[in-house]
Amino acid sequence: MSTLSRIASGVLLMSALSLAHAVEPSGCVEVSVAGYKAPDYDCLSQQMGNNPEGAAAAQKNLEAMNVPVNKRPPNQVGLATPAATSTRMGNTFGNSVKPQRPAPAP
Numbered sequence: 609m610s611t612l613s614r615i616a617s618g619v620l621l622m623s624a625l626s627l628a629h630a631v632e633p634s635g636c637v638e639v640s641v642a643g644y645k646a647p648d649y650d651c652l653s654q655q656m657g658n659n660p661e662g663a664a665a666a667q668k669n670l671e672a673m674n675v676p677v678n679k680r681p682p683n684q685v686g687l688a689t690p691a692a693t694s695t696r697m698g699n700t701f702g703n704s705v706k707p708q709r710p711a712p713a714p
Contacts, residue, residue, distance in 0.1 A: 636648045636651035636652055636655070637651070
C-alpha cells in the first residue's frame with residue numbers, strides 16, 4: 609500500500625468518524641456482531657447518571673434503606689411477633705407452654 613493511499617484511507621476514516629459523531633452527538637452506538645446486538649452500557653449509564661431527578665431519587669432510596677434498628681419491624685430484626693408465635697403454637701397459644709402437635713397416626 610502506498611503512502612498516498614494510506615493517507616487517503618486515514619482521511620476517509622477520520623471524516624467518517626466525524627460524520628458519525630455529528631449525526632448522533634448525545635446518542636449511544638449499538639454494535640451488531642454476528643447477529644447479536646450489544647448496546648454501549650457505559651454510554652447508557654452516563655446518560656442515566658446525568659439526570660438530576662434520578663440522583664435525588666437515588667438519595668431518597670438510600671435513606672429509606674438505612675432505617676435505624678429501633679424503627680424496623682420486629683420480624684426484620686429477628687424478634688418473635690404475636691402472629692408468628694400464634695402460628696407456631698397452634699390452638700394452644702395463650703393456654704399452654706407446649707405447642708400444638710398433630711395427633712400421631714394410628
